[in-house]
Amino acid sequence: MRRQNSSPNTPTAIPAGYAFRLAWRQLSYQKVRFFTAVAGVVFACILVFMQIGFKTALFESATLLQRTMTGQIYLSDVQSEAIWRLVPFPRKTLYRALSVPDVQDVSAMYVGQAPWKNPVTGVNRTALILGIDPNVDVFPFEGLSEAAPKLRMRNVVLFDEFSRPEFGPVKQILAEKGEFPVEVAGRNLDVVGTYKMGITFSADGNLIVNDTTFFELFPAKSPQGVDVGIVKLAPGADIQQVQKELRDIMPVNIKVMTREEYVEDEKAYWNNITPIGYIFNFGVIMGLFVGLVIVYQVLYNDINNHMHEYATLKAMGYEDSYFVKVVLSSAVIFVVVGFFPSWLLCSALYKVVQASIFIEMNLSFEKALLTFCLISGMCFISALLAVRKLKVANPVDVFQ
Amino acid sequence: MMDFSSPPCLIEAENLSFHYGEGDLVQQVLKNVGLRVMSGEFIILAGPSGSGKSTLLSLIGALRPIQKGKLQVCQYDMGQSKASMHLIRRQIGYVFQQHNLLNFLTARQNVEMTLEMLGDDDEFSRKEKSLDMLDKVGLKKEANKYPPELSVGQRQRVAIARSLVHQPRLILADEPTASLDGKSGAQVVELLRDMVKTAGCGALVVTHDERIFHYADAILRIEDGVIYGEAREGGHNVGV
Structure with a gap:
């Protein structure tokens, strides 16, 4: 047999790509389970997309008049x-x-x-x-x-x-x-x-x-x-x-507002005084929470089901950081595989909703970016919670 | 630190003691154990359950820090090297009672995991080495099968291939034949012994299986945390 390129006693950082590949193989091995988990992420994405869409539609429609008028300053009673x-x-x-x-x-x-x-x-x-x-x-x-x-x-x-x-x-x-x-x-x-x-x-x-x-x-x-x-x-x-x-x-009872302030004044009413803004925000939080639970469950179960295998790999010389990378890679996969189909799906859903409520629903890049960030954060937190389970994978256990 | 001028002594333990628990609950598992395993030796460690075999193996395997005494593994001083225990582990090929293969990887991909860990970033080279190793354990044709598609004996051989593909200096095996029938068990032990004799590494095998005792260069017996050595052909004692 030939020798390795690198000696076992030379510290080597395992490329993140290997961890990502292992995560992908692990997730995609049981396809039904994987697609069920992805469906959960897609569900969370759609909830977030729609709630953000409704909220934005609310604000944009509510301030349409203020945004369109050409006066520079507006007066109203406090x-x-x-x-x-x-x-x-x-x-x-x-x-x-x-x-x-x-x-x-x-x-x-x-x-x-x-x-x-x-x-x-x-x-x-x-x-x-x-x-x-x-x-x-x-x-x-x-x-x-x-x-x-x-x-x-x-x-x-x-x-x-x-x-x-x-x-x-x-x-x-x-x-x-x-x-x-x-x-x-x-x-x-x-x-x-x-x-x-x-x-x-x-x-x-x-x-x-x-x-x-x-x-x-x-x-x-x-x-x-x-x-x-x-x-x-x-x-x-x-x-x-x-x-x-x-x-x-x-x-003192007269508000003197620029157009931007007038727009914000109208938004503040819907956001703070009516429960509607709160309801949409709460919807976003619920969507993220549902997604967080689903992704956490999948990642946790993956770690739990492979505890002996991970312990064995640790005994062979793999470090904890490698498995952290595997779990974080799994989260990234969920973000990518869950988000982009949701984006496409919601583009169609926005049109359906717009045709029903006659209020413009525009799935802008900013909304997509906001949703992507929220879903990424959700998956990242799920991964961090699941990673705690890795500490239980003790290589000593493989000798019991 | 590695000392390349040292003789090829792979395991050297002196007055090694280990206990579990504290205070009144202390259970002394190893008592002033002495042990030497040289390159090219195939040593069997036998003893009843609870005698301290697994604890000794886990200390040698750098899976837990030593408490008292001296232990050198592959010329690493285990009392000094806590920070780089994973580097010591990479010198060792572990064979466990359970194969613990990743079900979602093929046999070849499982073997490649060891090479990836060591930074072998040439995919072709990794594939070639893994297939070579699987060929040595008689499983080249099964390289693309997943563990659930293999028999128990085949899985154990894949696990051995994974443990040995990086040509470790030391092989530690914990009941490697426990889950195998007689024929498969004999194949596995023959394979380990061949590796020792051809690659010049050393092996310490913990087992109850007396059917494989005749493969050993020496058999050590451990009881109540004390090793009783046997003289070997070379003249020196492995157990002290």
């Missing part, structure tokens, strides 16, 4: 929590903003919710109604600028094409018959056009009316009360500086 839970503040307070030099213009937005009667079925459905000054261009929704001139008339309404189908085939009727009457909040309005905005978790459909019509729909609301103040600045103005100056002149 008691206002979300776009559909607004507390009005005095109109004269809004106009006080015009005293700041770099403020070019201010406009008021009014928000309410009222029933819309489906023009075909007659069934009522609650819509979110925005009351705006049609002469102010701060809502760059697709189709709105074309339809805005018609909005100057009283008792007309623009309909969001992305509203749920339960609101009726409005666009089709408009195309076939032209302007037609609908019942909103018990009053007859004419639908004169459509625009594209998108629904949220709090609104199945959206309408835009002019401010005069808005107060006819909501007689309890006072024209002297503004729900949201939109401030447009002069070109080149320093937003932070103007925000500071506005805070200096506004009463």
